[in-house]
Amino acid sequence: MKETEKTAEVRRMQLSGWGNYPSVEADVYLPGNAGQLRELIQNSNYLIARGNGRSYGDAALGGRVACMLSMNRITSFDTGSGLITCEAGVLLSDILPVIVPAGWFFHVTPGVKSITVGGAIASDVHGKNHPEKGCFSRWLLSFRLMDASGAILDCSRDENASLFWQTCGGMGWTGVILSATFQLMRVTSVYMRQLTVRAGNLEDMFRHFEVHKNMPYAAAWIDTTAPVQASGKGTVLFAEHRQGDTTIEWQTKKPADVPYFAPSWLLNPVSIRFHNEIYYRRNKPGERTVHLDKYFYPLDGITNWNRLYGRRGFIQYQFCMPEKEAFEGIGEVLQAVTPSGEVPFLSVLKRHGERPVEAVNSFPVKGYSLALDFPRTRGLISLLNRLDELVRRRDGKVYLAKDAVSHPGLGRVDISRFTGRKFTSAMRERLEQ
Ligand SMILES: Cc1cc2nc3c(=O)[nH]c(=O)nc-3n(C[C@H](O)[C@H](O)[C@H](O)COP(=O)(O)OP(=O)(O)OC[C@H]3O[C@@H](n4cnc5c(N)ncnc54)[C@H](O)[C@@H]3O)c2cc1C
Structure with missing residues (x-):
């Protein structure tokens, strides 16, 4: 049978990204081969490809979607x-x-x-x-x-x-x-050597990144519920691959599941503060050996953890600032978040290196990025608009893979380079407004 003889399976459904916001009604096609995809493209005025929907916002959303999972x-x-x-x-x-x-x-x-x-x-x-x-x-x-x-x-x-x-x-x-x-x-090993370091504030945090810059892996968790005087307090996890264990197998634990959406009030400033305190105390400073799966994919230990945010969903706001702006700029962002009443559940700081000149659309610039997961509330968008302004003034960027609401252009993908309008997503519509 010729590969085009069967058309791609289609489902009409309500679709969203990992943050469960925004959500659109979509025709989701599941092409099983290039022939079916070609037929779909040739019979569509517009379309967007979708992988597994792990981008948080509207990057893989549109009225007609080609889901590539088959x-x-x-x-x-x-x-x-x-x-x-x-x-x-x-x-x-x-x-x-x-x-x-x-x-x-x-x-x-x-x-x-x-x-x-x-x-x-x-x-x-x-x-x-x-x-x-x-x-x-x-x-x-x-x-x-x-x-x-x-x-x-x-x-x-x-x-x-x-x-x-x-x-x-x-x-x-x-x-x-x-x-x-x-x-x-x-x-040569499925294990990592992990070094946990605590930072009392943002200055301390940046100092640790500098001191341990020879460690190949680094990511910091920031406690955004810390008082202003300890703004930037958190834990940095540095790591490197261990060498030479004799057996390397890939065995992972069956993840726990969140089967239903939690009530939207579950993650509130009090429960988030409580979670942060426990996280900070549990991650004691020092060295330990950690499995690759646990070090690289800690959140995959719970399937559908995004449902903990309830049906209203959440928005991850990730931005990157150039090295010379990052310390002050990230400090400003944290100081805007603390009194706003909007409390991020997870906050991750990373260091970034040079971007090759050809990689015109890649997100990271040499400097630091901060990702903040905010439960979606009524006041959130106005806070994010303010953060956009702080990021823009420091010559920063937002990460389009996470974005759901940001100011047009802050992702810095040059839309004019993309000829034709066939491949268009809800995000692109928003960026072009
Ligand atoms: C818990 C968590 C942690 C994450 N951590 C990181 C991180 O550390 N670093 C990081 O960079 N990202 C991170 N992400 C974001 C994630 O890696 C990206 O959003 C990734 O693109 C998701 O892949 P996907 O297959 O789910 O694609 P989707 O979310 O379905 O789509 C993402 C984009 O890719 C396009 N796309 C997908 N497939 C194709 C295709 N075949 N052809 C053309 N375009 C296509 C879509 O149109 C869309 O614009 C994280 C996400 C989660 C949920």
């Missing part, structure tokens, strides 16, 4: 060189059990493993090792992209190079990624 084959894996080729809908969590026992891991991984390879490219994701390893695109050799006419283009640094770079971090607006080849990193 195109999920690993087509080749060279255990000698660590080169892997797979379809765009393969989840990182499906790659890990194949590569880790063979002694390989991702050079760059975000803090969640249930994302697709297509989503990793379209957001050009970063990990806790950005200064050393950059974004996902740095390890990407090539991909195949279906454009608005249904043609398949091979893209790499040498072939269709401009399209290659526009697609990395291009949020699906250049076409649909079909498959990709990328380089993995050698590991």
